[in-house]
Amino acid sequence: MKTLLLTSMIISLSGVAGADNASSKSQRDNSYTGVPVNTTPAQPGSQRELKSVSYSFPVNNIEEIDFSQKQSHIQSRQYMKDVTGAQLKSGVQLTTSAKGALVRISAFDGKSALEPQQLTVKSPKGQLYHQGKAFDTLVSSNAMQKNGMGFQQGTTGFKFDDSLGAGSFSLKAEKGVSSHAKYRINVFEKNSDTEMHLTANKSNYLNDEVLKVDARVYNQGKVESIVAIKGQLVSPTGKTFAVDFTKDKDGYSLNKPLNMSAHSIPGALWELHTEAQVKVGEQLVQRNGQLPFAFAHQTAKVSAQPVISGQKQKPVATIPVNAKVDGRYEVRAVLYGTDTSGNLVPVMMTHSAANLAAGEGAIQMKFDPKLLKQSGVSAPYHIEQLELRDQNQMALMSR
Secondary structure: OOOOOOHHHHHHHHOOOOHHHHOOHHHHOOOOOOOOOOOOOOOOOOHHHHOOEEEEEEOOOHHHOOOOOOOEEEEEOEEEEEEEHHHHHHOEEEEEOOOOOEEEEEEOOOOOOOOHHHEEEEOOOOOEEOOOOOEEEEEOHHHHHHHOOOOOOOEEEEEEOHHHOOEEEEEEEOOOOOOOOEEEEEEEOOOOOEEEEEEEOOOEEEOOOEEEEEEEEEEOOEEEOEEEEEEEEEOOOOOEEEOOOEEOOOOEEEEEEOOOOOOOOOOOOEEEEEEEEEEEOOEEEEEEEEEEEEEEOOOEEEOOOOEEEOOOOOOEEEEEEEEOOOEEEEEEEEEEEEOOOOOEEEEEEEEEEEEEOOEEEEEEEEOOHHHHHHHOOEEEEEEEEEEEEEOOOOEEEEO
16 A cells, blocks of 8 residues: 555545536636636725726637637536444445545544544455555545645545455444544546536526526446436525426436526526436446536616717717616627728727616727727727626626
8 A cells, every 4th residue: 555645646636526527518618607717806985896997909810709608517427425423433335336436535524534544445345454455545634734725624535446446345434433523425436437417508597597407427428327316506605406307318407497596696606416326237326516507686688789989980889788786787799890891800809897877877888999090990880799797796697
């Protein structure tokens, strides 16, 4: 057994919680999820928040800008289970479908760490391994905190030795564990061919829209029959909402009307927590996944067609907005101008923001005169790809 208290192992173990999501479609495609990069919300009453502002940057190739509605998608080769200290004293079953599973154990109280050396493991072949000898790599709670991956105190990790293969393992705490302590065990099967996919039809929702999600489990690229599935919505404040999946041709689907309060925390995402079980061969395999999506109240909408004034000299687009509540709103659009051949060509992307009172109002979109001059275009001008956002919620209102 090797005892490696290395950052590299901690990074690998972080995959138990999130590495699956890192390769999700939504992140690969840079989909908008309501969390702007490197943006600090302005404090109420600040000069920045009170001013109406416009910012433009040139569009060199419109094809390189993706305006499509993004799906939210995750894929998971992990599962989790919550256990008590009493259960660990009796023995907890962990089933794997591939060798070399990574395991992370977190104490709910952040103090009652269960160190890998405290564990006895019974392998699928019935062999007993004491004091962590079933693991070819382990990370203590001190090392987890020292090297830092953002895990709470009381978290430890280990990797099953590849030679033990796959199957049903019994994990038992030998000593030093309170029966009343509570733990979450995450098992990440990096070598497994069994993978759950959760796909929502989009990544941003407004109140009273319907969250549509497809759930599939694949083994070696082929769809497996899901024998059990359950889930719940979790708001940024931690409130949960029950959901019901419906069986369809290749798996299960969810159609959940979002008629609850958005419980908004600016920039924070909701999640669909899902647990599915499939039978692969004679073995029952569990997968858990958390599908993120943005959900907000529709506080405003574009109420009429934009009007561009000053066509010949300094064009300004007036964007009519009907706001339900006082707030700070932002519009984004691409300005097109007419070239010497009489064709409309993209010139710049402009973002404009202003404070609006509830009711009918407008945001003035001012375009950069230097970019206009450099482009060589002239009137008539036109805007496309118009988006409206609520900056208070950090949420997309319309596209």
